Amino acid sequence: MSRNTKINLVLLFVVAALAVLPLALGLGDHKEEPFTGADAEAETAITELKPDYEPWFSPLYEPPSGEIESALFALQAALGAGVLAYYFGLRRGRRQGEQQALEREADSALAGAAGKSTAEQD
């Protein structure tokens, strides 16, 4: 494994650790509902600060269940990951193609030069 790949893997590992540690250490245990979204907590805080506040507009479309919502979130992540993977795959392929073309060129130039020199010797 190259040094580059190792560093990349370490980066991913640290990100994973940062996500897992709060769960593993039980940092949500002091809450009634651990690990809810901060956005929802803000809504609760708003209703605490201003109990009579009524949202004056509701979403045009609301996912009918938590499952559908998580499916749509997964779709969002998958779309993004797909485009990113396409980009890096395309770049890698192009680079390899260019390299092969260069090698082939160098080979044929070498073969051409060799052919010429043998021809001169004759």
Add this chain to the structure above:
Amino acid sequence: MHIAEGFLPPAHAVAWGVASAPFVVHGVRSLTREVREHPESTLLLGASGAFTFVLSALKLPSVTGSCSHPTGTGLGAILFRPPIMAVLGTITLLFQALLLAHGGLTTLGANVFSMAIVGPWAGYAVYTLLRRSNAPLMVAVFSGAFVADLSTYCVTSVQLALAFPDPGSGFLGALGKFGSIFAVTQVPLAVSEGLLTVLVMRLLVQSSKGELTRLGVLLAKKQSRTETETEAVAR
């Protein structure tokens, strides 16, 4: 950082919308210019938008015992400058508002202001400052992404505190309350975002040197040397 649909009073919603609109319009212009002048950058633009798409869909647990998500706006701001990121961020927020009931149309202006305008600009400013003072590329990238992420959530806290000041302690009391919900939760996530942005930038340095040089992220060493050589010859 998504303020839910209808959760900002109408006057605030309109004000943030008015504040955000010029940035987005300017961004659309920069984006069309970039695509027209450099059609080859379309792919990397797509990749930057995709990065925001992935990261803002990832809800991660944090030290406060609640979940939040990164923004992914630092990368695009560093690569293509903040105006273009304003557009990419707005597209992401619109997708979430329309399909996921996450954020909303009435709060779009406020959410765009925090995630697609202040975040990218703050991150870009830190990145540029560090680069000018000769910090290593990856240190500047990490700091830029970290600041873009965290500043977004600080702005959200300010927006909510302005709209819902504490009856007793006023704006500052409410800011403390919303800040502890958003900003503190966000610190480890901003670190994660910084690391992921560094990872993607490392992959880009390996795969897209030419593109990064054109965008000014990598310095054109060889080119500048030949330029000085030709200058010397000319003299």
